[in-house]
Amino acid sequence: MVVPILSVNQLSGGYSRQRPVLHDVSFDIKSGELVGLVGLNGAGKSTTIKHILGLLEPFSGEVRIDGRTLKEDQQACRQKMAYVPELPELYEQMTLEEHLQLTAMAYHLDRQTYQERSKQLLDLFHMEKRLHWFPVHFSKGMRQKVMIMCAFLAHPALYIVDEPFVGLDPLGIQSLLDLMVAMKKEGAGILMSTHILSTAEQYCDRFIILQDGQIVVQGTMEEIREKFGQKDASLHEIYLAVARGENEWKQ
Numbered sequence: 001m002v003v004p005i006l007s008v009n010q011l012s013g014g015y016s017r018q019r020p021v022l023h024d025v026s027f028d029i030k031s032g033e034l035v036g037l038v039g040l041n042g043a044g045k046s047t048t049i050k051h052i053l054g055l056l057e058p059f060s061g062e063v064r065i066d067g068r069t070l071k072e073d074q075q076a077c078r079q080k081m082a083y084v085p086e087l088p089e090l091y092e093q094m095t096l097e098e099h100l101q102l103t104a105m106a107y108h109l110d111r112q113t114y115q116e117r118s119k120q121l122l123d124l125f126h127m128e129k130r131l132h133w134f135p136v137h138f139s140k141g142m143r144q145k146v147m148i149m150c151a152f153l154a155h156p157a158l159y160i161v162d163e164p165f166v167g168l169d170p171l172g173i174q175s176l177l178d179l180m181v182a183m184k185k186e187g188a189g190i191l192m193s194t195h196i197l198s199t200a201e202q203y204c205d206r207f208i209i210l211q212d213g214q215i216v217v218q219g220t221m222e223e224i225r226e227k228f229g230q231k232d233a234s235l236h237e238i239y240l241a242v243a244r245g246e247n248e249w250k251q
């Protein structure tokens, strides 16, 4: 049996045991899959991501990266994933180049691989001229691009991408989408949370719809339409019906 690159099993968790945010959340991501995590503000997407990254401990259930929990082998799990946060977090005293070099060191990239990949990424995001800039001079979108370049420099087996499109210009969005498609082809698994449902519908292989910390439905677009009972419904229409409580799922 193929071990999923990410496996979330009956995860309940959150910030305090008195008030769990997530309730019995289970899903897998296989190599070569791009999975969209969608839900209203406060549904629990970022909380799910924090559990996957090991920033929060499960109250019950577990998260496995390539078959192992963070507790079993933190180093191996961390090496296997890269994270693009919703809000860019940069080191203000380091240039763009130093951010890339630090990432390359953390993931043990050899010099040649670093040079090839960083050049490609700088080209793709039109950031070549900003290699020696400090974050204070970057726009919001440029800061986001630095985080994306760092994550994609490493070519890990699993990408966790939190609401990546806000702040990026249309060229940047397309570059990121092209990059995700390329990494998928190389065999990476990608979990992407987003509110941009038309893009998600176009690019994701499967979807997980979260509401109040629970998975309402998950599957391919066809599977979700089937359960929703409307074969032509868009993700946007299904999502609105879920959010308004207008849906009755078929079993």
Ligand SMILES: Nc1ncnc2c1ncn2[C@@H]1O[C@H](COP(=O)(O)OP(=O)(O)OP(=O)(O)O)[C@@H](O)[C@H]1O
Residues within 6 Å of the ligand: 015, 021, 039, 040, 041, 042, 043, 044, 045, 046, 047, 048
């Ligand atoms: N640091 C925190 N401490 C306590 N509660 C939190 C914290 N962060 C989020 N929450 C709560 O957890 C719940 C889920 O929030 P979360 O940030 O996971 O939602 P989200 O789906 O990512 O929303 P958004 O689309 O707005 O980013 C909300 O009720 C929120 O108030």
